[in-house]
Amino acid sequence: MTPVMQLSGITKRFPGVIANDGIDFDLAEGEIHALLGENGAGKTTLMDIIYGLLRPDEGEIRVRGQLCHLRSPLDALARGIGMVHQHFMLVSTLTVAENIMLGQELTRGPFLAPREASRRIAQVSSQYGIDVHPSYEVSQLSVGEQQRVEILRLLYRGAEILILDEPTAVITPPEAESLFCTLASMRRLGKSVIFISHKLKEVMAISDRVTVLRRGKVVGTVRTGETDERQLAQMMVGRDVVLSVARSGEGQPPGAVVAELRGLQVQGDRGNLAVKGVDLALRAGEIVGVAGVDGNGQPELAESLAGLRRPCGGQMLIRGEDATKRDALQLAGCGLRYVPADRTARGAVPSLSVADNAVLKSHRERPYSRYGILNHPAIRRFAQQLVEDYDVRCPSVEAPAASLSGGNLQKLILGRETASRADILIVEHPTRGLDVSATEYVRRLLLSQADAGTAVLLISADLEEVLALSDRVAVMHDGRFVYEAPRESVDLGTLGLAMAGLEQARGRDCTEL
Amino acid sequence: MYRALKTRLGAGSGAGGEQRPGWRPPADLIPVAAVLLAFMAGAGLIALAGVSPLRAYANLLLGAFGSRNAIAETLVKTTPLLLAGLGTAVAFRGRIVNIGAEGQILMGAVGATYVGLYMGQLTPVAGILLAITTGFVLGALWVGIAAALKLRFGASELITTLMLNYIAIELVGFLIAGPWKDPKAFNPFTALIAPAVRLPVLMSGTRLHAGIILALLATAVLSYVLRHTVYGFQLGVVGANPKAASYSGIHNSRVILGTMLLSGGLAGLAGVSELAGLHYRLLGGLSAGYGYTAIAIALLGRGKPFGVLAAAFLFAALTVGGDGMQQSSAVPVQVVMIIEGLLLLFVLGSEVFRARRKLADSKREGA
Numbered sequence: 001m002t003p004v005m006q007l008s009g010i011t012k013r014f015p016g017v018i019a020n021d022g023i024d025f026d027l028a029e030g031e032i033h034a035l036l037g038e039n040g041a042g043k044t045t046l047m048d049i050i051y052g053l054l055r056p057d058e059g060e061i062r063v064r065g066q067l068c069h070l071r072s073p074l075d076a077l078a079r080g081i082g083m084v085h086q087h088f089m090l091v092s093t094l095t096v097a098e099n100i101m102l103g104q105e106l107t108r109g110p111f112l113a114p115r116e117a118s119r120r121i122a123q124v125s126s127q128y129g130i131d132v133h134p135s136y137e138v139s140q141l142s143v144g145e146q147q148r149v150e151i152l153r154l155l156y157r158g159a160e161i162l163i164l165d166e167p168t169a170v171i172t173p174p175e176a177e178s179l180f181c182t183l184a185s186m187r188r189l190g191k192s193v194i195f196i197s198h199k200l201k202e203v204m205a206i207s208d209r210v211t212v213l214r215r216g217k218v219v220g221t222v223r224t225g226e227t228d229e230r231q232l233a234q235m236m237v238g239r240d241v242v243l244s245v246a247r248s249g250e251g252q253p254p255g256a257v258v259a260e261l262r263g264l265q266v267q268g269d270r271g272n273l274a275v276k277g278v279d280l281a282l283r284a285g286e287i288v289g290v291a292g293v294d295g296n297g298q299p300e301l302a303e304s305l306a307g308l309r310r311p312c313g314g315q316m317l318i319r320g321e322d323a324t325k326r327d328a329l330q331l332a333g334c335g336l337r338y339v340p341a342d343r344t345a346r347g348a349v350p351s352l353s354v355a356d357n358a359v360l361k362s363h364r365e366r367p368y369s370r371y372g373i374l375n376h377p378a379i380r381r382f383a384q385q386l387v388e389d390y391d392v393r394c395p396s397v398e399a400p401a402a403s404l405s406g407g408n409l410q411k412l413i414l415g416r417e418t419a420s421r422a423d424i425l426i427v428e429h430p431t432r433g434l435d436v437s438a439t440e441y442v443r444r445l446l447l448s449q450a451d452a453g454t455a456v457l458l459i460s461a462d463l464e465e466v467l468a469l470s471d472r473v474a475v476m477h478d479g480r481f482v483y484e485a486p487r488e489s490v491d492l493g494t495l496g497l498a499m500a501g502l503e504q505a506r507g508r509d510c511t512e513l
Numbered sequence: 514m515y516r517a518l519k520t521r522l523g524a525g526s527g528a529g530g531e532q533r534p535g536w537r538p539p540a541d542l543i544p545v546a547a548v549l550l551a552f553m554a555g556a557g558l559i560a561l562a563g564v565s566p567l568r569a570y571a572n573l574l575l576g577a578f579g580s581r582n583a584i585a586e587t588l589v590k591t592t593p594l595l596l597a598g599l600g601t602a603v604a605f606r607g608r609i610v611n612i613g614a615e616g617q618i619l620m621g622a623v624g625a626t627y628v629g630l631y632m633g634q635l636t637p638v639a640g641i642l643l644a645i646t647t648g649f650v651l652g653a654l655w656v657g658i659a660a661a662l663k664l665r666f667g668a669s670e671l672i673t674t675l676m677l678n679y680i681a682i683e684l685v686g687f688l689i690a691g692p693w694k695d696p697k698a699f700n701p702f703t704a705l706i707a708p709a710v711r712l713p714v715l716m717s718g719t720r721l722h723a724g725i726i727l728a729l730l731a732t733a734v735l736s737y738v739l740r741h742t743v744y745g746f747q748l749g750v751v752g753a754n755p756k757a758a759s760y761s762g763i764h765n766s767r768v769i770l771g772t773m774l775l776s777g778g779l780a781g782l783a784g785v786s787e788l789a790g791l792h793y794r795l796l797g798g799l800s801a802g803y804g805y806t807a808i809a810i811a812l813l814g815r816g817k818p819f820g821v822l823a824a825a826f827l828f829a830a831l832t833v834g835g836d837g838m839q840q841s842s843a844v845p846v847q848v849v850m851i852i853e854g855l856l857l858l859f860v861l862g863s864e865v866f867r868a869r870r871k872l873a874d875s876k877r878e879g880a
Contacts, residue, residue, distance in 0.1 A: 203559060328761070332762055345756055360757065369742075369743050371744075374740075
């Protein structure tokens with residue numbers, strides 16, 4: 001049987017680097033083919049080529065046996081190739097139906113035919129089990145729902161080959177579950193999917209075959225049923241990887257309470273109460289993990305701890321002193337460090353240099369500045385040291401932070417936050433979107449911080465991560481801690497229920513809209 | 514291929530030369546090439562007007578630099594454009610759109626006039642320093658109104674600074690027709706300011722005055738401040754990423770307030786310089802739209818003080834030389850305005866190539 005799509009010898013060079021080096025790849029009908037590789041392995045370049053955004057320097061693309069030159073995404077779409085990017089291409093002020101129709105409007109004479117369109121959308125969505133409301137405005141939808149709209153739009157346009165670029169990086173675990181159901185029904189209906197990821201578990205769960213890329217080359221293509229996570233990880237990184245960095249049981253007993261929350265209440269962006277009374281004690285040398293589905297008050301909790309959002313009730317104590325009203329700068333002075341979830345929008349300034357980002361907080365202090373005048377040599381020296389100590393791969397400390405991969409940027413931020421004495425370290429989704437080796441590095445760093453006596457608060461949607469690293473585990477749901485236990489006595493069933501209970505509450509919210 | 518060709522066009526037409534793989538002209542040549550292209554497009558227009566472009570451009574150059582007086586006039590024009598351009602550019606750095614330089618220039622001139630009319634008994638140095646300070650403060654206070662409205666009520670400074678221009682224009686009109694009107698004159702303007710408050714002439718027989726020194730000094734100081742001070746660093750962070758700024762403990766509103774005041778103060782200095790260096794009295798039409806040209810100059814200078822200097826100088830030379838070109842080669846002066854417009858289009862358009870190169874670089878480094 002001829003494959004739906006076949007790539008042979010695809011090579012793409014950028015100045016100074018070969019992003020794709022003689023890549024062979026084929027996709028069968030009704031197959032979910034995972035493309036696995038670390039950041040910078042060339043996955044995105046390859047997909048940009050298939051989608052007509054980049055032209056290969058060498059090699060050919062055949063779709064259903066026919067040689068084709070894709071010059072633009074429109075060319076690709078015309079041949080049934082559709083792509084769902086990590087950043088969705090939706091118009092947020094239009095409805096779901098309007099977004100799906102966009103560019104291919106159904107008309108009756110000079111007028112749009114919205115009812116006809118809605119009917120066809122409903123037909124396609126029931127076929128694939130994609131649950132969306134055509135009349136909702138996109139701005140009202142969650143990220144996962146927006147992703148469904150993107151997929152639906154491509155199917156509506158008759159895409160036969162779907163490229164999903166790290167689709168689970170941005171959505172919650174339950175949303176990922178429903179995405180996988182959709183993918184399964186697409187496979188049943190003969191559609192082909194290229195699934196880009198660096199999460200081994202997902203790849204094992206959903207794909208039929210896996211192709212692993214490393215440094216622009218294909219390491220190999222294997223049947224999912226004939227491999228395991230360890231082998232894939234090894235192919236990806238090129239060496240054996242310790243898949244689970246975990247807290248050893250015999251750590252020292254936790255020290256004194258460094259920070260304490262008493263009935264903390266925090267408002268969200270829409271004036272709602274996002275944190276509804278949280279009690280928590282952080283002890284020196286202890287890692288407290290907060291699990292839970294995104295959007296249950298975790299970002300508000302982290303921001304209020306970091307002094308970026310003033311609590312509207314309750315108290316925050318640092319070493320027994322009331323710190324509720326302190327701002328970010330004062331809290332940093334108390335030894336509080338914060339690694340935010342959003343690396344490029346909050347944790348760093350991508351357009352500034354690595355060196356500037358290294359002193360984002362400490363630029364006011366000696367030796368980096370004196371009487372308001374910056375000391376550039378000292379800043380550069382510090383950045384150089386940071387880059388070496390934390391293994392940040394960058395062309396130079398003068399390069400813009402935007403040129404760093406996600407993992408290296410995260411190392412830079414973590415390095416900046418932990419380079420000077422950290423008493424309290426708040427980390428939010430520290431390994432989200434990072435590849436295997438960067439994840440391993442970050443987790444080790446968190447453990448060593450705790451061993452050095454820092455009180456660590458780890459907020460993560462990755463349950464495995466929370467369980468592996470934490471001494472105590474809490475589950476946050478609807479602004480409250482609904483479950484708390486020391487790691488040894490965590491009951492997965494109860495914990496799962498706490499998170500599943502969340503799902504019901506969310507479902508109710510949706511119907512009330 | 515198409516993309517490669519375009520990149521070469523954008524970046525390399527000025528440099529020409531070999532296309533060894535891996536060799537690329539430095540990124541700084543991109544705006545220079547854009548300026549050259551704009552002049553080439555302008556040459557086409559001049560040819561359409563039936564005049565030899567080479568002759569017209571020769572006359573343009575002669576008009577701007579052909580004599581001692583021409584050079585002096587070009588520098589005289591550079592001064593207000595540079596000061597107001599710096600003010601607008603520093604605001605752009607913090608993503609603040611201050612399009613009220615026109616009003617701030619006028620308020621600066623009002624400040625200098627007050628000193629010149631009512632505090633004339635000072636020694637020359639003290640008089641000039643006092644006029645400069647008063648003009649700076651008044652320009653700053655004028656934009657301070659917009660700053661207060663922005664920080665307190667979230668009012669867009671784009672609108673408030675523009676509206677404040679009209680208020681300033683009418684205020685000047687009121688002053689020169691009413692309380693400050695020269696009693697001995699028929700026309701609405703004030704009496705001449707005291708000699709102690711006038712900026713000295715630098716080149717005898719020309720109008721070139723010490724305002725250019727003030728402007729160049731301001732350029733150098735601002736460049737230093739932006740690059741080497743904590744304030745300059747914080748402004749860069751606030752402009753690039755306000756969320757990261759508050760995360761780093763930088764008080765966004767303080768930085769924005771300070772920057773707006775600085776921006777208005779610099780434009781106010783342009784008013785001081787025009788008044789105390791050129792006109793010696795407050796009169797209508799004192800600014801001649803410098804505040805609006807300053808926006809184009811700040812954009813052209815890419816928000817960098819020395820870039821603004823180059824842009825202000827270029828615009829001044831075009832304006833002064835344009836007069837010469839009209840007189841000696843019968844090219845309508847409007848062509849100069851079109852060339853100014855083309856300059857903006859080409860230079861801002863060339864940003865695409867710069868951005869694309871940045872993207873390519875980051876891909877290369879990231880991969």
